Amino acid sequence: MVERVSVTQKEVSLSDDEFIVSKTDLKGKLTYINRTFMRISGFPEAELLGFPHNVIRHPDMPRGVFKLMWDTLRDGNEFFGYVKNRCKDGGHYWVFANITIDYGLDNKPLGYYSVRRKPTPRALDHIIPIYREMLAIEAGSSGKNAVEASLQFFRDELARNDTDYLDMMMKIENGELG
Numbered sequence: 001m002v003e004r005v006s007v008t009q010k011e012v013s014l015s016d017d018e019f020i021v022s023k024t025d026l027k028g029k030l031t032y033i034n035r036t037f038m039r040i041s042g043f044p045e046a047e048l049l050g051f052p053h054n055v056i057r058h059p060d061m062p063r064g065v066f067k068l069m070w071d072t073l074r075d076g077n078e079f080f081g082y083v084k085n086r087c088k089d090g091g092h093y094w095v096f097a098n099i100t101i102d103y104g105l106d107n108k109p110l111g112y113y114s115v116r117r118k119p120t121p122r123a124l125d126h127i128i129p130i131y132r133e134m135l136a137i138e139a140g141s142s143g144k145n146a147v148e149a150s151l152q153f154f155r156d157e158l159a160r161n162d163t164d165y166l167d168m169m170m171k172i173e174n175g176e177l178g
Ligand SMILES: Cc1cc2nc3c(=O)[nH]c(=O)nc-3n(C[C@H](O)[C@H](O)[C@H](O)COP(=O)(O)O)c2cc1C
Pocket: 022, 023, 024, 027, 028, 052, 053, 054, 055, 056, 057, 058, 061, 063, 066, 083, 085, 099, 112, 113, 114
């Protein structure tokens, strides 16, 4: 049983040359984590391996972002996105994540593979207000509508910037937006 503590404002940062790596099965259950994952999150291997990836889910993350993530992967595409994750002690860390499909020799998907690095502070200045708005929208509606409404807000934001999701992620990360 994984102990859950309330979230705090404590932030942990990755250094510029560190990568957090994990692999999951097709349902998102962890099958591999690297040492950086354990050190930054504070969870030991025994509390991660075999558990669903949402063990590190932070309550500040909008559900719409994960829907977009799963829809993208199930469509056979790789996903890029900013994620705020929860540490075992209630702290958090931000990552810029890339998730790809892990194919077997027969070309059938076996699971997913994620590599994450430290996001630029400027990128977070863009993404935090968007996620905050999505979270407020989700809190204000119920069930499936909540996620759809928050994703619609995101799509409108993309349209306002005359871009699509992937292009916006790259522009944000490369400091080309705003
Ligand atoms: C390869 C892979 C990596 C993931 N990485 C994270 C992550 O770093 N943080 C996170 O909260 N969810 C991550 N997820 C998504 C979780 O599986 C889950 O959908 C999410 O935490 C939302 O939890 P919920 O489905 O219980 O709402 C990842 C999923 C996959 C397949």
